[in-house]
Amino acid sequence: MAKLTVYGTPISTYVRTTRLLLEGIGADYDLKSVDIFNGESQSAEYLAKNPFGKVPTLEVDGTLLYETNAIVEYLDATLADRKFSPSEPLAQARMRQIISIIDSYLYANAISTIVIQRLIVPNQGGKPDEALIANAVAPAKTALEAIESLTVGSPYLLGSDVGIADFYLIPIFIYLSKTPEFEAVTAQTPKLRTWWDGVSQRPDVKKVCG
Ligand SMILES: N[C@@H](CCC(=O)N[C@@H](CS)C(=O)NCC(=O)O)C(=O)O
Numbered sequence: 001m002a003k004l005t006v007y008g009t010p011i012s013t014y015v016r017t018t019r020l021l022l023e024g025i026g027a028d029y030d031l032k033s034v035d036i037f038n039g040e041s042q043s044a045e046y047l048a049k050n051p052f053g054k055v056p057t058l059e060v061d062g063t064l065l066y067e068t069n070a071i072v073e074y075l076d077a078t079l080a081d082r083k084f085s086p087s088e089p090l091a092q093a094r095m096r097q098i099i100s101i102i103d104s105y106l107y108a109n110a111i112s113t114i115v116i117q118r119l120i121v122p123n124q125g126g127k128p129d130e131a132l133i134a135n136a137v138a139p140a141k142t143a144l145e146a147i148e149s150l151t152v153g154s155p156y157l158l159g160s161d162v163g164i165a166d167f168y169l170i171p172i173f174i175y176l177s178k179t180p181e182f183e184a185v186t187a188q189t190p191k192l193r194t195w196w197d198g199v200s201q202r203p204d205v206k207k208v209c210g
Contacts, residue, residue, distance in 0.1 A: 004029035008055030009036045013171035014068045015056045020167040021072050023204040025080045072164050084163040094150050098165040106143035109136040118179040141185045153191030174209045
């Protein structure tokens with residue numbers, strides 16, 4: 001089997017997405033810590049692996065791959081016979097829509113703003129910026145309601161099989177569910193709430209995100 005190394009901060013949502021898939025595949029891999037909070041991800045050594053200084057980066061037998069959507073689709077295709085992506089074209093398009101909504105609209109509002117302000121800033125002795133948080137609630141809510149409208153939701157986002165779409169959203173819910181804004185942003189997403197009650201109990205989620 002190929003030698004796999006994931007570079008990244010273990011608490012990163014995108015690193016967790018990659019690791020949830022690797023756990024699902026049952027693949028052996030090394031996790032090499034690259035800290036996004038102390039400048040390590042902007043070091044010349046890491047920028048040579050990933051010019052954007054983002055985590056994760058995957059190394060497969062010496063070949064580097066970055067951008068989580070490319071990483072997970074590659075791993076799924078090469079190691080799992082695409083078990084974690086729907087084969088039916090519309091469901092496959094739904095998976096890519098969900099990933100795109102998360103990348104383009106949800107992550108910045110839910111993680112970079114609400115979660116960072118509510119969970120990280122106070123942890124570092126600062127005060128949350130309430131205006132920033134307030135501005136992020138409506139777009140985060142819109143993104144979650146869009147995902148709600150595209151999902152089956154029970155037991156998994158796209159039906160009976162856990163997949164890449166779930167592995168993208170679970171790490172975000174881990175953090176978002178710990179903020180007071182969770183109630184507001186999921187007020188109109190009953191399917192996602194039921195989905196979350198179920199997936200949050202999965203052993204792979206406890207292992208990677210616990
Ligand atoms: N488009 C990238 C986004 C990855 C990303 O934003 N990772 C965050 C951690 S969850 C990061 O590296 N943040 C550090 C920074 O922005 O400097 C991907 O899909 O992999």
